[in-house]
Structures are given as structure tokens and as C-alpha cells.
Amino acid sequence: MHKKKYNFKGGIDYSSLKKEQSNETVKNFLSFPKKFIIFIKHSLLQKNQLRVRINQKVLRGQPLSFGSETIVPVHSPASGYIKNISFFSFSENKSNEYIKIVIISDGEDKWIKLHPIKNYKKHTPEKLIRIIHKSGIIGLGGGKFPSSQKLKLSINKVHTLVINAVESEPFVTSDDCLFNNYLNEILVGCKIISWISKIKLVLIVVQENKTEIISKISSLIHNQLLFKLCLISNKYPGGSSKILIKALTDKEIPYKKHAIDIGFLVFNVATVYSIKRAVFNGEPLTERIVTFLGDKNFFHGNFWVKIGTPISYFLMHFKIQAYSDINIYLGGMLMGNKVFDLNNSTLQGQNCIFITSNKLINKKYTEYACIRCGFCSKACPINLLPQQLYWYIQSKEHDQTNKHHILDCIECKVCEQLCPSNIPLVKYFKYEKKIQHNINIENNRRNLSLVRFEKKQKRLFFNKKIFSKDDLFLKSNPILRINDFNSKKIEKTLNSFEIEENKKNKRKEIIQQAINRMKLKNK
């Protein structure tokens, strides 16, 4: 058995705060919610096409949409009928448009006809990938990248599979719970993935404080050469794939490239589990484990939640009716976004719902001036200088922010947590990133127009050259002389083109002569 502790630079140690919740079994909701709301992202470049109409009856697991290879279909979470289909955009982010589908359940949980595959080794990997694509599996850790696409890219490129069971955020234990209850199924899922992309080593990465799981896994793995257990230090943010690979192998993923390009395939545990379900049992992705975090007054624990259940249902079910006192975040304590609309539903990428009373959040934190203490740059896991970036953002020097690699920032909010002056640094960085994006677009446009201008000048010169054969005409015409200032340069380039063409022609002639000679010899 292999036990080595891996560590990474920076981060925050939350071990004093974290409580163990892994002993708890997963809870099922007793009653079905009556209404499901599903949001499908809609954009002009990637078109989702709908498969259902209003007032149509649907069964559980029936696909609602289909698209090209890059888009995975979304399935209905329960049996019932479709009430309404409309366009929708949230009030906090109006740039993204969604298709909103409302399903009303009939209470019976009827599945569509399933096609389970018991022996996956009889089928080709391409067919298995197609099945995974059809069952609508995307990265459940929050990446939302379609996993069929990932598997297709990884064939003949990847040598190790990394299974990510690291929840760095405090109090979140959904992956932990999944490992505890469905260990055998996850190991089968690993074998399926390793068969698809021909992998001979599987690394299972777990945090070092989860002792129960470590002993369980190590007893199961004991004789198998395929698996290997790795322990990572209990720090935030260890869950990001970039940091995970650096901690394990001390290699960095190059700029604008993925982990596949170095030879690592990273999957979250929940994705592996759902892949196993899709292949072995034929079930498409309709539910996932979500952790609820609340105060002493509210509920907390791990639950199986169907994708598309609106948040208002949870509040109704646990009899929390004073909505004005409560703040709700989708995601963990640190990375989460505040919810303003109670019709917002749990989607595939969310592993946590966090509910607090207003009193905790409305504590007053006075924002002092930055004293450049350097705590933030010590803690930054990807080697940035947040304080320096903050100064450049305030003085609007966009060149310098680009030179200090602001686009690398993974928005983990570590720097904010340690800042003694309570400055919301990540807010500034998000704002600056948008500006950088706009600058990039404008630069591209400028380059394109420059290229067009040069091409146009070449064309104009060709036209002129036809005239220039007639010398008398050129000298007499005053308009054409205006363009003469550039003529020397363009003539040079044109001459070079002609020379190249002549060379090509000569080469062709030589090759043809050689071919003719060979033919003669053969005769």
C-alpha cells in the first residue's frame, strides 16, 4: 500500500474548523416535489434543439433536448407532463440566456426502457463513449465540461487517471459520503474509464484527515496493481485540477492547455459514479448528492437531490418560511454565489447549498487601506501577487496587470480570507478580467483590419501594374502617382513572389523529366 502525503504551496489550513460528517448515510427525500424547473443554456454559437412540446407526457430519463457532439442532452428528472417552455435570464446576470422548462410530476417514478450493459469489454470504446454522451454526463465537480468529449480526446494520449475526491471547501462532504456508501461501484467505474482510454495506473486522491475512507480503500485495493492511493494535505483549495496535478507530480499545466496534454485525465468521483450507472445500469444522469449547510436552526446533511428541484421546495419542506432573514448560496462557503431568485434550481455542477441567517453576514467589516503586508501573495496557490494587482487595477494600468498574469487567477478567494484590511480583492480581479477580455477582442479586430488593408493595397498595385505597361498613360495621370510612395516596397514583395513561382515551375519540370526517364528505363 502506498501512503505518501503530497503538499502544495500556499492555501489555507481549515483543519481546526472542519467537522467529520462522513459517517452519515445518504438521506432520500420522502416526498417528491411537484414542480421541476430545468434550465438549459442557450447561445447563438451552440444551439440546443428541443425534443418535447408543451403538454407532452414525459417519463423519467427521457431526453428533453439534443445537439451536436459538444453539447450533451438533458433528461427529465421525473415522470409527468410539461407545463411550459420559455426563454429566461436571471436578474443578476442578463448576458446569459437560458431555456426554461417546467415539468409537473405525477408522483409515480416511472423510468423509460433502460438498456443495461453487463459486460462492457464486449463493446468498442467508441460505442461506450456514445452511450456516455447519450446519458448526458458532464463534469460534476463544477467544471461542466462534457465527459464524453474528454474521453474522446484522451484516447492514446493519456497514461494516468486521477480521481479527484478532494473537497477543499470547509464542511462540504458530498464526495466523501459517496465514497463511503458506493465504493465498489466507483471502482468499477474506474475500470470502465481505464478500459476506454487504455490506462494502466489509477490514482485516487483523498484528503489526509478522512481516516475511515483511507482504511476502507486500502483494504480493497491491496492486491490490485491498477489502483494507487494518494493522500493530499488538508488545505483549501486542493480540489482544483491545476493545483492537484502540481501537488502530485510537480508539473504545471501549460498556459491555455488542459491536463490531457501532459498525459493526465482528471475526473471527479461523482462523474465516475454516474459513468458506471450509465454503462452498467443504463440510467441517464438525473440525480446527484448535495450537501446542505445550515446553522443550528436549519437542517444539514447529505441528500440525494434530483436535478431541477427548485430551492423554494427545500425551504417549504423544512418549514423555513421567514424568507427575509435568510441568505442562500449555491456552492460552498467560499466559491458560492448568492441566490436572489428562489425559482433557481439545483443544476449538475453544484455540490452544496449553503443557508445562513442574515445576522452573521451583516456584521460590519470596515475596509482599511492596503498596507502591502504580503500575506495574500504568501497564500496564493498559483504564484500571483494580489496586492500588486490591486494597486495596478486602482491606477488603471492594464498593461501591467496583463504582465502580472491576472488571467491565471482561479478566483479561490484565499487572498481575501487572509487580508488584514478586509479588502474584497476577487471582486476587483473579476472586473479587471472583463476589461482584459474586451481589450483582447479589440486587438484582434485591429489586427484583422490591418491584414485586410495590406491585401487591399496589393490588389490596387496589381491594377496599377496593368496600366504601367503604358508609360505615357501613367505619367499623364496624376491620381495614380499618389500611390507611388509605397511602390518600392510592394514591388520588392511582388518580385519575390515571381521568383518563387519560377522556382516552383523549374522544380516541376525537373521532377517530370526524372519520371519520364524512369518510365523509359522500366520499358
Place this chain on the structure above:
Amino acid sequence: MNVLHIYNVYSTRQIMFLVVIACIPGICSKCYFFGCGTLIQVLSFIALSFLSETILVKVRAKSFSKNVKDNSGIVTALLLGVSVPPLIPWWMIVIGVFFSIVVAKHLYGGLGQNIFNPAMIGYAVLLISFPLHMSNWIEKNDNFLRFKDIQNAVNIIFTKNTNINNTVNVQFFPDCVTQATPLNHFKNQTHLNYDNVIQNTINSNQQEIIKVSWICINISFLIGGLFLIYKKVICWRIPFSILLTLCLCSSINYFFLKNISSSPLVHLFSGGTMICAFFIATDPVTTACTNIGRIIFGILVGFLVYFIRNYSDYPDSIAFAVLFSNMITPLIDYYIRYSGYGHKRI
């Protein structure tokens, strides 16, 4: 949306307060050797700085709670009060506060925006304009009782005319003409070869007492600095590199020219080396932000302290060394920066 602060180690107020706590042993030992004048001076500096800050914040129309309550004014006033000799007159205190807090801090745009260390600007202004008062380190007279000492100090600071030539002061403190710091003594030795003259004026007994007092003061500041490093308020790289470079340069010099130069131990434990290394040079606003940059900054300060002490007219050279290297910090920050994730390392 305001994020929940679960893991705030220190707030800015706490950092400043810890620095004030770390200064306490140094102040106590200074009071023991030079009389209670230092304590009165520090308190008056703090009161004046608070007053001037409130006025300036009102003039600049900024919020009181954000700019004054962060305790940073207290720290600058305290460091200025510690580094200045005891029993300087009240109008010099006013000038020092004006230049350190009004000019160096608030006219540059408040905390965090200043290029130079505010306490050192005040000290440098006083040192250049009133050199006689600023080199007036007086030994405590054992004839006075404690209460009388306080009364006497208040009298000298606030009421009486304290020209050096005045006979009243000389009567109380016969030592003041000779300027009894070991560094001054060393300076006279090196530049003028005044060995005989000095030996006549100061008894060898008194000289030893002075040396011991300076060593004690420096050690007490070192204890405070180690406390700050233990609490992880300041970075250990700056004081370590300053002390190492000073020790190295002076030991090389001592090895080759034993007659003229003083030993490295004298350099380390005299004047304001320890205050400079642990309290003044580590001011986070005016130092470089990367780890390598901090080491370069420390080496620069240590070398300059050695250089100015040996080859210039000023006996103690903290202020000029720190101010000069503050000038260079933007340059260091521009050229030394971290590479992000996934780029090639520089």
C-alpha cells in the same frame, strides 16, 4: 456580496497593536538608562500625531473610522519618539510630527500610498536642521530621585529654554557637551585621531557604562523583534539580511584595519541597528513585496548603514540608509515579480 470572513488571522489594527507591544521592552530599558524623558516624549508624540491626523482627515474629507482608527499613526509616532534623543524641546516635537505625519504620510495620500518611511522622514529633517540637539544623548544622573526626574524632564522639555550653551543644563548634566555615544566616540577616533583629547574629557569608567547601556537597549529591541517574528507579523528575511550584511562588511574591515575600524559587535549593538532591522526597515508599506526583493532590500540597507557609518560625517546612519533604499523599492518591484501558473519560469 460580502464574503464571510472565517479565517482572518490579524486585522490591520491588531498588527499595529502588536508592533506597539513589541516596542515596550525597548522603551523600558531606554527609560532606565536615559531617564523618564523618553516616556514623556513618546506620549506627547502620540497625542500630537492623533490631533494632527484628525484635523487632516477632516480637511481631506475622508471617513474618520477608516483612516485614524487603524493605529498606524501611533506606531509612527512611537518609533519617532524612540529614535530621537531624550529631552529635546517641545517645538522640535511639533516639527517632527508635522514632517512625519502631515508631509510624509497624509500629503502623499494616506496609509499605504507613502513612498518613504514617515518616521524616518521626521527623524532626518530634525537631524539635518538641528544637529546639536539631535546628538545630545545625556546620561542619567543618579543624584535625582524618580519623581524629581520626571519633574525635571517636564521642565526641560516644555518650559525652559534649552540652548546647549545655557549654563543651567550644563550644571545638571555635565556630560552633554561631549556627546556620549560609542558611535560618536568611534567617529572621532577614525576621522581625527583625537584619542588623547577624548580620554581626557571622559573617564574610562563612564565610557564603559555608556557602552553597556547601548548594548542593553539594543538587546531589548531584539527581544521585541523576535516576538514579532514569532507572531508572524513581520517577514524574517529583512532583519536577517540586514544584520548579516552589516556583520560581514564590518568584520572584513576589522580584519584588515584593526587600528582604525571598530569590531562588528560594536556595529551590531550600538546606535539604532536593532530598531532599524526589526521595526523601521520592516514597515510593509515601503518595502519590496516579493521574497527575493525583500532580501535585496535588506542587503542594500545593511550595506548602506555600514558605508555611511564608516565614511561620512553622520555618526548614526539608519535614517539615510532606509530612506535611500525606500527610493529604490519601486525599481525592485518592477523587475522582480512572480511568474504565474503554467508560464515558463524567469
